[in-house]
Amino acid sequence: xxxxxxxxxxxxxxxxxxxxxxxxxxxxxxxxxxxxxxxxxxxxxxxxxxxxxxxxxxxxxxxxxxxxxxxxxxxxxxxxxxxxxxxxxxxxxxxxxxxxxxxxxxxxxx
Amino acid sequence: xxxxxxxxxxxxxxxxxxxxxxxxxxxxxxxxxxxxxxxxxxxxxxxxxxxxxxxxxxxxxxxxxxxxxxxxxxxxxxxxxxxxxxxxxxxxxxxxxxxxxxxxxxxxxxxx
Numbered sequence: 197x198x199x200x201x202x203x204x205x206x207x208x209x210x211x212x213x214x215x216x217x218x219x220x221x222x223x224x225x226x227x228x229x230x231x232x233x234x235x236x237x238x239x240x241x242x243x244x245x246x247x248x249x250x251x252x253x254x255x256x257x258x259x260x261x262x263x264x265x266x267x268x269x270x271x272x273x274x275x276x277x278x279x280x281x282x283x284x285x286x287x288x289x290x291x292x293x294x295x296x297x298x299x300x301x302x303x304x305x306x
Numbered sequence: 307x308x309x310x311x312x313x314x315x316x317x318x319x320x321x322x323x324x325x326x327x328x329x330x331x332x333x334x335x336x337x338x339x340x341x342x343x344x345x346x347x348x349x350x351x352x353x354x355x356x357x358x359x360x361x362x363x364x365x366x367x368x369x370x371x372x373x374x375x376x377x378x379x380x381x382x383x384x385x386x387x388x389x390x391x392x393x394x395x396x397x398x399x400x401x402x403x404x405x406x407x408x409x410x411x412x413x414x415x416x417x418x
Contacts, residue, residue, distance in 0.1 A: 226404060238396055238409035239350075284349060292404030293365075296350040 200228070200268075200285035200297035208303040215272040217300040219285030220265075228261055229286045229294070230270050239284065242270075277306045308333035312397050312410035319417050325370075325384040327413050329397030332378065337399040339380040340407065341372055344394040356380060357403070392417045 203218045219228070227246045231239040243259045245252045245268065252259045258271040272279055282299040289295055309332045319325060331337050338357050342350040352365045354372035362372050369388060373381045380397055394414050398407040 229406065231409075236394075236412070236414070238411045239398075239407075241406050241408065244406055288404040293352060293355070294404070294407060295352075298349040 200287050200295065202283070202285055202297045202300040204300060205298070206301045206303070208305065209275055211275060211277055211304055211306050213275055213304075215275050215279070215302055215304070217270045217283050217302070219268045219270070219297060221268075221285075221287045222266065223290070225263075225287045226292075227288055228259075228268050230257075230259060230268075231284045231286060231296075233282045233284065233299070235281070242283075272302075275302075275304045277304050280304045308399075308408065310397060310399055310408060310410040312395075312413055314413060315411065316414045317416070319387050319415065321389055321417055322386050325382070325387050325391070325415070327382040327395055327397075327415075329380040329382075329410055330378055331380075331399045334378070334399070334401065336377060337401065338403055339374060340398040340400075341380065341382050342396040342398065344396060344412075346393075350396065354382070387417045389417050391415065 200219045200221050209215050227244050229244045230242040232242055233239045243254050245259050245261045256273045261268045280303050282301050284296050284299045286294040286296045311330050340355045341353040344350050355363050356374045359374055370384050394412050396412045397410040400407045
């Protein structure tokens with residue numbers, strides 16, 4: 197089954213720097229989503245980007261989608277310590293179920 | 307506004323004991339409901355989903371079962387827990403199939 201694979205698995209940056217996480221998947225999709233999970237908590241939806249969209253913004257978040265390369269990136273600008281969390285991409289399979297990747301663990305040091 | 311509740315937050319159970327985890331959603335009707343399990347440091351594994359009352363689809367063979375006795379209530383059960391059932395269980399709901407899901411706070415289960 198298709199799966200979003202995040203890269204890198206872990207990322208450590210200083211406050212104020214930008215953080216970029218990538219997601220690759222295997223088969224065609226209708227949409228791709230990014231979620232955030234603080235340690236020990238549930239996931240929080242960040243952005244949904246549809247297959248016919250190339251870029252989407254939400255506050256300090258910027259998501260791009262390249263369907264020809266089957267990849268997406270999540271950029272967090274001017275990161276803050278509160279951005280420390282795990283970030284997951286999720287793609288819909290042929291039946292519409294979401295398949296989550298293993299996540300990128302982001303650490304933002306003050 | 308919509309809210310999703312899960313309880314208990316933490317559970318420690320002996321091997322072979324039964325399990326019942328409950329999830330309820332408020333503020334919406336006829337949601338799609340999902341149960342996921344997350345092993346430590348890993349992604350989410352979809353266990354069950356439901357598109358309506360009494361409709362349950364299972365994604366992986368295991369000793370867990372799910373039920374949806376009411377429109378906004380989703381229950382995860384087991385008759386006899388295994389050590390491998392330990393993990394973080396997340397309930398989620400969505401309005402549109404295949405799109406945004408809203409997650410509960412999760413239940414951490416430790417089977418000893």
